Amino acid sequence: xxxxxxxxxxGLWKEIPPFRLVLGLCPVLAVTTTMENGLGMGLSATFVxxxxxxxxxxxxxxxPDEVRVACYIVVIATFVVCxxxxxxxxxxxxxxxxxxxxxxxxxxxxxxxxxxAFARKNGVVKSLADGLGMGLGFTLSLTVIGIVREVFGAGKxxxxxxxxxxxxxxxxxxxxxxxxxxxxxxxxxGMNILGRIID
Amino acid sequence: MASYLRMIIVLSLIxxxxxxxxxxxxxxxxxxxxxNVLRFKKLPAVSTIFETVVGPLAPDQRAAVEQxxxxxxxxxxxxxxxxTLLFVIKKDGKPHTVTLEKFGQGFGGDLGVMSGYQLETxxxxxxxxxxxxxxxxxxTRVTESIFTEQFNSLSDDAVIKVKKDGGxxxxxxxxxxxxxxxxxxxxxAKVFFRTHQDKIKQATSK
Numbered sequence: 383x384x385x386x387x388x389x390x391x392x393g394l395w396k397e398i399p400p401f402r403l404v405l406g407l408c409p410v411l412a413v414t415t416t417m418e419n420g421l422g423m424g425l426s427a428t429f430v431x432x433x434x435x436x437x438x439x440x441x442x443x444x445x446p447d448e449v450r451v452a453c454y455i456v457v458i459a460t461f462v463v464c465x466x467x468x469x470x471x472x473x474x475x476x477x478x479x480x481x482x483x484x485x486x487x488x489x490x491x492x493x494x495x496x497x498x499a500f501a502r503k504n505g506v507v508k509s510l511a512d513g514l515g516m517g518l519g520f521t522l523s524l525t526v527i528g529i530v531r532e533v534f535g536a537g538k539x540x541x542x543x544x545x546x547x548x549x550x551x552x553x554x555x556x557x558x559x560x561x562x563x564x565x566x567x568x569x570x571x572g573m574n575i576l577g578r579i580i581d
Numbered sequence: 582m583a584s585y586l587r588m589i590i591v592l593s594l595i596x597x598x599x600x601x602x603x604x605x606x607x608x609x610x611x612x613x614x615x616x617n618v619l620r621f622k623k624l625p626a627v628s629t630i631f632e633t634v635v636g637p638l639a640p641d642q643r644a645a646v647e648q649x650x651x652x653x654x655x656x657x658x659x660x661x662x663x664x665t666l667l668f669v670i671k672k673d674g675k676p677h678t679v680t681l682e683k684f685g686q687g688f689g690g691d692l693g694v695m696s697g698y699q700l701e702t703x704x705x706x707x708x709x710x711x712x713x714x715x716x717x718x719x720x721t722r723v724t725e726s727i728f729t730e731q732f733n734s735l736s737d738d739a740v741i742k743v744k745k746d747g748g749x750x751x752x753x754x755x756x757x758x759x760x761x762x763x764x765x766x767x768x769x770a771k772v773f774f775r776t777h778q779d780k781i782k783q784a785t786s787k
Contacts, residue, residue, distance in 0.1 A: 415717065441595075449588045453595050460599035464606055471610035474617040481714055557717065 386511045393515030399492045400523045400566070401573045406492040410524060411562040413483050418541045420528025422476045424521025426469065426484060428514070430461045431493050435513030439501040454497045455488070462487045492520060523569075530565050531556045618712070624651060626695035626709025627668045627680050633707035633733050634670050634678050634697065657784045659777045669785050670697065676785040678706055683770040685762030689714035692723075692759065694766035696732070698774045700782055707733045708767055713759075720759035728753055728760065732767060741768040 397403055400410045409427070414420040434457050438445075445453045466484045469477035477484065487493065496516055501509040533539055535556030537549035555561045624647050631646060632638055638646055653671070656664040670678040680697040693711035698704065710724045722728065731750055735741070742748025743760050752760035774781065 445591055445595075446584065446588045448584075449592050453592055456592070456595050456599055460603060463603050467603075467606050467610045467614070471613035471617065474614075474621055478621075554718065 386508060389508050390511040390515040393512065393517070393519040394522070395519075397516070398519040398523060398573075399516055400520065400527075401570055403492070403495075404570075405495060406490045406520065407566070408486060409483050409490065410527065410566060411559060413480055414524055414528040414531055414562060414565075415557050416479075416532045416536070416541070417525055417528040417539060418476070419479050420524035420526075421521065421541070422469075422473070423480055423483060424517070424524040426465045426480070427487050427490060427493070428517025428521055429465055430458060430487055430490075431496060431517045431520075432510065432513040433461045434458045434493060435496055435501045435509040436506055438497045439504060439506045439509035442502045445502075450502065451494075451498070454494060458493055458497070459488045492516060527562070527565055527569065530569075531561060535561060619651070622693070622711045623666075623668075623682065623695060626682075626711045627670070627697075629709040629729070630678065630680050630695065630697035630707040631670050635672055655784055657777075657781060659773075659780060667781065667784070668695075676700055679774075679781055679785060680709075681770055681774065682711055683766040683773065685764070685766035685769070687713055687715050687762035688720050688758045689716065692762040692766065694763050694770070696767050696770040698771070700785060703775060703778055704737065705732060705735055705767070705771060708763070710763070715756075715759045720756045722753050722756055723759045723763050725753075728763075741771065 393399070399405050400407060406427070409423050413423045434454070437457055438454055441453070441457075462485060465487070466477070469480070469484060496513060500512050504512070529539065533548060534553050537547050537552035538545065539548070553561075556565060627650055628638065628643065628647055631650065650668055650670070654666060654668050656666050658664045665681060668680045669676045670680065672678070678697045678699050680695050682693055682695045684691045684693050686692070690713075692713040692715065694708050695711050696708045697706045699706055708729050710729070713721070713723075715721050715723065728751075732741075735749065740748040741750065741764050743750045743752040743757060743764055745752060745757060746761065746764075748764065750760065750764050
């Protein structure tokens with residue numbers, strides 16, 4: 383039981399994907415212009431990660447070693463296309479703002495990474511816990527970056543406070559790609575300092 | 582040999598199952614997705630053109646007008662790959678303007694523009710942007726009325742190109758490529774409409 387809990391919690395702090403593993407940076411930098419986008423992207427990736435982790439772990443004895451990566455990619459791509467179809471049909475605004483980055487979850491290295499490094503060596507329940515933890519860690523990171531960029535870059539927080547304007551003349555730069563690098567860098571630094579204090 | 586066979590079988594099976602699953606899901610979601618594009622992308626563009634033809638809409642009228650525009654849309658086979666979707670805007674109960682969508686190459690991919698033409702005169706009455714993925718805050722400004730309203734009152738011999746390319750359209754500073762894409766789409770729609778004007782007229786009078 384304790385191992386399952388620790389598999390889950392490691393994704394939330396010790397191995398939180400964008401900050402500790404520094405993986406999956408493409409969506410982290412690209413779609414986090416608002417909190418809503420960050421959250422949506424995080425949840426989409428979490429869904430794919432959890433499903434693919436579970437399925438790959440369940441099939442781990444069936445899939446021959448030589449063709450495992452091909453099999454993983456097929457499994458992952460299937461779930462990604464599922465997410466894409468579902469968002470297009472039922473969360474249209476979100477799919478508009480995430481655009482190309484939903485199909486790009488296929489090549490998100492966190493997902494293939496967890497399949498290769500974890501799911502193929504561990505049981506279904508542990509893989510589920512791992513995927514859930516990693517996914518939530520990823521979602522959390524994206525949401526926080528999204529909040530910072532939206533509040534300081536656009537001056538509001540659409541998802542929670544609607545049209546309320548916090549900052550009359552926001553720092554536009556944060557809404558663009560270079561701003562994403564700056565926010566990510568500062569947060570990495572902050573995490574490292576915080577980590578050192580806690581240890 | 583047995584191990585090769587196993588690889589082939591396992592991979593084929595996984596691919597097969599996922600193909601079937603996706604096909605089924607597509608069946609379930611396709612209509613909903615298409616109607617989303619129609620409702621959230623094409624219809625608002627048509628209703629901006631409606632406003633320039635008939636007059637400004639009060640917020641509470643908009644939904645009803647959009648409903649009737651949606652109900653009165655027609656598809657005409659004009660020898661394209663797919664039948665062309667046309668929205669018909671009526672003025673005084675008679676078909677007055679049709680709108681059709683064409684695409685230009687923007688900075689972030691295809692940029693869709695709905696443009697409206699008067700049925701009788703073939704005059705361009707207005708445009709609305711439908712789908713795009715331009716740079717936020719830069720290319721996305723092509724949706725602003727200060728840019729789109731230029732198209733409302735163009736004379737017949739106006740060259741639909743941005744001024745940099747020798748045309749009559751004022752591009753937005755910093756967004757020349759997006760503006761050029763809009764101009765290209767409108768020009769394409771104009772040529773298309775002129776070529777098929779008779780057939781389109783026939784179709785709308787049915």
